[in-house]
Amino acid sequence: MNYNEIAQQVKKDSFRMATLQESVRNNTLQAIANALTEKKEEIFEANEADLADAKANQLAAPIINRLKFDEHKLSDILSGIDSLISLPDPLFHTLLERELDEGLTLIKTTCPIGVIGVIFESRPDALIQISTLCIKSGNCSILKGGSEAARTNKALFTIIKDAGISCGLPEGFITLVENRAGIDELIKCHESIDLLIPRGSNEFVQYIMANSKIPVMGHADGICHVYVDQSAELSKAIPIILDAKTQYVAACNTLETLLVHADVAASLLPSLKDALASKNVLVKGCDQTQQLISCEPATEQDFKTEYLDYILSIKVVHTIQDAIEHINKYGSHHTDSIITEDDSAAAEFMNFVDSASVYQNCSTRFADGFRYGFGAEVGISTGKLHARGPVGLDGLVTYKYKLFGNGHIVADYAEGKKSFHFKEK
Amino acid sequence: MNYNEIAQQVKKDSFRMATLQESVRNNTLQAIANALTEKKEEIFEANEADLADAKANQLAAPIINRLKFDEHKLSDILSGIDSLISLPDPLFHTLLERELDEGLTLIKTTCPIGVIGVIFESRPDALIQISTLCIKSGNCSILKGGSEAARTNKALFTIIKDAGISCGLPEGFITLVENRAGIDELIKCHESIDLLIPRGSNEFVQYIMANSKIPVMGHADGICHVYVDQSAELSKAIPIILDAKTQYVAACNTLETLLVHADVAASLLPSLKDALASKNVLVKGCDQTQQLISCEPATEQDFKTEYLDYILSIKVVHTIQDAIEHINKYGSHHTDSIITEDDSAAAEFMNFVDSASVYQNCSTRFADGFRYGFGAEVGISTGKLHARGPVGLDGLVTYKYKLFGNGHIVADYAEGKKSFHFKEK
Numbered sequence: 001m002n003y004n005e006i007a008q009q010v011k012k013d014s015f016r017m018a019t020l021q022e023s024v025r026n027n028t029l030q031a032i033a034n035a036l037t038e039k040k041e042e043i044f045e046a047n048e049a050d051l052a053d054a055k056a057n058q059l060a061a062p063i064i065n066r067l068k069f070d071e072h073k074l075s076d077i078l079s080g081i082d083s084l085i086s087l088p089d090p091l092f093h094t095l096l097e098r099e100l101d102e103g104l105t106l107i108k109t110t111c112p113i114g115v116i117g118v119i120f121e122s123r124p125d126a127l128i129q130i131s132t133l134c135i136k137s138g139n140c141s142i143l144k145g146g147s148e149a150a151r152t153n154k155a156l157f158t159i160i161k162d163a164g165i166s167c168g169l170p171e172g173f174i175t176l177v178e179n180r181a182g183i184d185e186l187i188k189c190h191e192s193i194d195l196l197i198p199r200g201s202n203e204f205v206q207y208i209m210a211n212s213k214i215p216v217m218g219h220a221d222g223i224c225h226v227y228v229d230q231s232a233e234l235s236k237a238i239p240i241i242l243d244a245k246t247q248y249v250a251a252c253n254t255l256e257t258l259l260v261h262a263d264v265a266a267s268l269l270p271s272l273k274d275a276l277a278s279k280n281v282l283v284k285g286c287d288q289t290q291q292l293i294s295c296e297p298a299t300e301q302d303f304k305t306e307y308l309d310y311i312l313s314i315k316v317v318h319t320i321q322d323a324i325e326h327i328n329k330y331g332s333h334h335t336d337s338i339i340t341e342d343d344s345a346a347a348e349f350m351n352f353v354d355s356a357s358v359y360q361n362c363s364t365r366f367a368d369g370f371r372y373g374f375g376a377e378v379g380i381s382t383g384k385l386h387a388r389g390p391v392g393l394d395g396l397v398t399y400k401y402k403l404f405g406n407g408h409i410v411a412d413y414a415e416g417k418k419s420f421h422f423k424e425k
Numbered sequence: 426m427n428y429n430e431i432a433q434q435v436k437k438d439s440f441r442m443a444t445l446q447e448s449v450r451n452n453t454l455q456a457i458a459n460a461l462t463e464k465k466e467e468i469f470e471a472n473e474a475d476l477a478d479a480k481a482n483q484l485a486a487p488i489i490n491r492l493k494f495d496e497h498k499l500s501d502i503l504s505g506i507d508s509l510i511s512l513p514d515p516l517f518h519t520l521l522e523r524e525l526d527e528g529l530t531l532i533k534t535t536c537p538i539g540v541i542g543v544i545f546e547s548r549p550d551a552l553i554q555i556s557t558l559c560i561k562s563g564n565c566s567i568l569k570g571g572s573e574a575a576r577t578n579k580a581l582f583t584i585i586k587d588a589g590i591s592c593g594l595p596e597g598f599i600t601l602v603e604n605r606a607g608i609d610e611l612i613k614c615h616e617s618i619d620l621l622i623p624r625g626s627n628e629f630v631q632y633i634m635a636n637s638k639i640p641v642m643g644h645a646d647g648i649c650h651v652y653v654d655q656s657a658e659l660s661k662a663i664p665i666i667l668d669a670k671t672q673y674v675a676a677c678n679t680l681e682t683l684l685v686h687a688d689v690a691a692s693l694l695p696s697l698k699d700a701l702a703s704k705n706v707l708v709k710g711c712d713q714t715q716q717l718i719s720c721e722p723a724t725e726q727d728f729k730t731e732y733l734d735y736i737l738s739i740k741v742v743h744t745i746q747d748a749i750e751h752i753n754k755y756g757s758h759h760t761d762s763i764i765t766e767d768d769s770a771a772a773e774f775m776n777f778v779d780s781a782s783v784y785q786n787c788s789t790r791f792a793d794g795f796r797y798g799f800g801a802e803v804g805i806s807t808g809k810l811h812a813r814g815p816v817g818l819d820g821l822v823t824y825k826y827k828l829f830g831n832g833h834i835v836a837d838y839a840e841g842k843k844s845f846h847f848k849e850k
Contacts, residue, residue: 015753015777098798104787106797113809114779194809213634215810236832243834328440350827352440354539362529362830371838372531372826373523373847384538384619384823385640386811398809401797402775405787407661409668413796422798 003185006175007115007142007192013172014114014140020169022089025135028167032132033081035163036156040074043159046151047124054148062250066123069152077128083375084136090393091138097425101418103406105425110397112138114194117186117214118378121200122146127156129376130197131174135164137396142186142193144177154178187212197379197391202306217391219382221306222252223332224364227323227349229340230261234268236361237339238275243363244337246279250308252380253335253367257303258314259323262288265316269293281310288316303330320345324352331355333382335367335389356382356389428610431600432540432567432617438597439539439565445594447514450560453592457557458506460588461581465499471580472549479573487675491548494577502553508800509561515818516563522850526843528831530850535822537563539619542611542639543803546625547571552581554801555622556599560589562821567611567618569602579603612637622804622816627731642816644807646731647677648757649789652748652774654765655686659693661786662764663700668788669762671704675733677805678760678792682728683739684748687713690741694718706735713741728755745770749777756780758807760792760814781807781814 001009036043047069054064096108116139120126127145134141145153157176164173177186187196190213197217198208205220226244228237244255260268265288273293276283283289284298295314302313303326317323320338327336337359338349346360357367367390369377374392381387387395412418426434461468472494479489521533541564545551552570559566570578582601589598602611612621615638622642623633630645651669653662669680685693690713698718701708708714709723720739727738728751742748745763752761762784763774771785782792792815794802799817806812812820837843 015749015779019776100791100796100798104791209638215640215808217810233832239834240832243836247834247836247839324440346829351444354440355825357826357828359828360830362828362833363835365835366525366529366828366830366833367826371525371835371845373525373845383640385642388823389826398813400780401782401792401814403782403784403787403791404771405785405791407658407665408787408791409664409672410788410790410796411668411672414672420796420798 003177003182004189004192007186007189010115010140010142010172010175011192013170014112016170017140017173018112018114018138020138022091024168025138026085028135028164028169029081029085029132031163031167032128032160033078035159036074036078036128039155039159040071043069043074043152043155046155050149050151057148059148063122063148066121067149067152069124073125077125080129080376081132084132087136087375087393090136090397095399099423099425100403100420101408102421104408105404107402107404108399109402110399113396113398115140115142115192116195116197116378116396117142117144117193118197119144119183119199119208120146122148124149124152124156126199127153128160130378131160133376133378133393133396135169135173137393139396140170140173140175142175142177144183144186147180150178187214190214199379217381217383217387217395218379219252219332219334221332222254222334222380222382223256223304223306223330224253224334225257225259225327225331225336226255226364227259227317227320227327227336227338228261228264228268229320229338229342229345229349230263231342231345232261232264232268232339233341234264234271237268238272240337240339240361240363241272242275242279244365245276245281245312246310247363247365249310251365253364254308255312255364256305256307257326257330258312259317259326260289260314261320261323262316262318265289265292269314276312279310281312284311284313286315289314306332320348324349328352328354334380335359335364337362337364356380428602428607429614429617432611432614435540435565435567435597435600436617438595439537441595442565442598443516443537443539443563445563447516449593450563451510453560453589453594454506454510454557456588456592457585458503460584461499461553462503464584465496468494468499468577468580468584471576475574475576482573484573488547488573491546492574492577494549498550502550505554505801506557509557512561512800512818515561515822520824524848524850525828525845526833527846529833530829532827532829533824534827535824538821538823540565540567540617541620541622541803541821542567542569542618543622544569544608544624544633545571547574549574549577549581551624552578553585555803556585558801558803558818558821560594560598562818564821565595565598565600567600567602569608569611572605575603612639615639624804642806642808642812642820643804644677644757644759646757647679647759647805647807648681648729648731648755649678649759650682650684650752650756650761651680651789652684652742652745652752652761652763653686653689653693654745654763654767654770654774655688656767656770657686657689657693657764658766659689659696662693663697665762665764665786665788666697667700667704669790670701670706670737671735672788672790674735676790678789679733680737680789681730681732682755683737684742684751685714685739686745686748687741687743690714691717694739701737704735706737709736709738711740714739731757745773749774753777753779759805760784760789762787762789781805
């Protein structure tokens with residue numbers, strides 16, 4: 001079977017997946033947790049083979065770090081599954097129940113999206129997080145992981161698939177795509193796949209968006225800002241900037257451009273420069289920044305760049321409105337933070353900055369499903385439709401309208417013989 | 426200014442529009458209702474000129490009917506605005522308030538989508554419905570109406586714009602695109618326009634979807650089904666089928682293919698044939714249908730066709746599963762109805778048919794924002810993301826996450842110095 005045929009089969013199975021009761025889905029999650037524990041040696045063995053290859057291929061240290069799947073990662077994963085089991089069921093919620101007229105009742109009820117294709121990076125724990133979120137929300141998942149984690153992913157997939165089948169899930173509840181070419185087949189399956197969630201580089205996500213008719217959820221880049229307002233407490237500003245820039249430099253919620261109000265630039269920038277230097281952060285500054293500290297010049301291109309590296313561009317602004325305008329123009333609508341003790345300035349910033357997450361006095365690195373208390377996330381959406389910001393269970397369901405009648409026809413209402421009374425139930 | 430510059434300006438105004446209090450938005454709606462009443466003669470005059478042109482150009486009677494804007498339409502519109510004013514505010518709802526840790530509070534709050542581009546057909550009342558829905562939901566709208574209604578639309582636009590400005594709305598809250606070429610400029614404004622809602626022919630909607638990076642909400646076609654189950658009461662079936670097919674033949678929620686269980690085909694089809702003939706409906710049938718009534722043959726192409734005409738294709742099926750499979754394969758995920766007295770068959774149909782609206786014992790023509798009690802609609806979505814089915818105020822808002830801290834950094838949590846406690850507020 002090619003992936004088009006596989007996706008069609010998964011689509012059919014998705015309707016059965018959508019009707020599974022909460023107990024079946026939760027039992028499956030528990031069975032997966034048990035099987036991962038019982039078969040952990042198989043996983044660690046596969047992972048060691050992947051790690052050996054990665055080292056032989058001289059992959060970068062951060063990739064090797066993310067690739068590692070050990071007791072510590074397993075224990076995180078197991079506690080994640082535990083908390084997922086305890087989260088309320090996202091399915092079969094009645095969002096609206098309205099009697100339109102005598103004997104004609106409209107019910108709006110939550111249901112799964114259907115078939116979700118997820119393409120993710122090297123972390124094998126992502127495979128477990130994504131597939132368990134999909135199971136809890138009644139969706140079938142088609143997964144493509146990073147090739148450097150191929151053996152680990154295959155081991156995890158086999159364990160999850162076996163556990164699911166033994167709990168009564170349909171065959172197509174999970175599918176692993178094992179070759180890179182599969183991606184190009186998958187993104188053409190717009191009749192079978194309801195949603196694509198690509199996680200990866202800007203270019204990769206843009207490629208998926210440009211080449212598929214399937215709706216895409218996620219983000220291409222994360223150009224996040226911190227704005228230090230004239231009413232900022234500088235003792236808070238410096239640790240927040242350091243954390244946002246350096247706590248994990250390759251993340252999408254990492255700070256890329258710092259905006260500083262002119263009134264505090266002279267007092268902030270020299271000590272900030274030293275603090276950044278201690279973390280080996282290269283600073284690029286606008287003209288005014290260069291007058292206050294020695295640094296490379298920042299061009300307009302810098303303000304459009306997601307460095308994902310130890311580089312920070314700095315711009316001095318003269319009003320909060322200038323800061324907001326800069327962020328809305330150059331940002332990626334991901335996560336932006338204002339440092340200020342003035343709550344009305346914070347309110348203005350948070351209302352006018354057009355981003356999924358807007359913060360006061362904290363690091364942009366908090367933008368994450370786990371840190372928001374969602375248990376886990378399938379990704380972070382910078383789109384405004386359906387789901388925005390870190391996407392957990394809520395973003396994996398949609399709804400349908402059910403209308404129950406007794407021979408009701410529209411002509412009676414159009415001709416004035418009957419009229420709607422709209423009673424909420 | 427070209428439309429790209431206009432859209433950029435509207436985008437800026439959209440942030441101010443997003444912060445307007447409910448009272449300002451409701452006062453504006455009242456001012457619009459008052460102005461429409463005061464200036465109704467201007468509107469009727471413009472409409473008569475449009476109607477005269479339409480007649481001179483020999484446009485079809487249904488188009489001329491939809492184009493008409495008279496006292497009767499005005500009174501409908503005014504009562505629609507009244508009910509819109511009385512609907513609860515969709516903005517500034519707190520969807521979640523969670524203390525992540527001491528002094529670190531996450532708030533998920535509803536907000537407008539931003540700038541919405543709507544391209545709609547000949548009915549000038551659509552301009553008022555769409556723009557007032559956008560005002561209530563704090564969105565700026567950019568509207569392109571049918572050219573045959575150009576004078577009426579211009580008159581309505583001027584009245585609405587003047588009323589809005591006098592109530593303190595930003596200049597860009599409403600924009601009218603007056604030439605067809607404007608559409609091609611607009612769909613390129615993906616940096617300024619957040620959502621496109623095209624209403625029109627299948628080809629037109631497909632064109633917009635294929636040529637814009639802006640998310641599109643709506644539907645390309647409406648291939649709706651009625652399935653007459655073996656447990657159907659035939660006295661209900663025939664009026665529902667007639668209503669679904671003929672009550673308004675050019676609507677997206679009109680019946681195109683009838684599926685009939687083999688056990689009831691012989692008792693239903695002959696009398697149905699007579700009833701359809703009385704409404705001048707041409708019947709195309711599968712082999713089994715042709716054995717029971719005289720009709721043209723239905724090909725596979727028929728099952729993929731949205732006739733928007735007095736034509737009905739009929740297929741005999743042997744199980745409810747066959748009916749569901751046919752609908753999921755050939756339908757457009759819009760609205761499908763089962764006629765049955767067997768509630769478990771209805772439940773199976775309604776759970777497994779992958780459509781926005783699924784009905785038992787009533788006409789597909791009920792799929793409409795007004796009939797669902799939403800006051801009005803901006804369109805009907807067959808997509809599963811964000812909004813599904815008739816789209817009212819709920820579909821015009823999104824949310825953002827606001828996080829309030831006091832110098833909080835992620836390193837403290839990553840290094841185990843602090844941990845999240847996730848307290849709901």
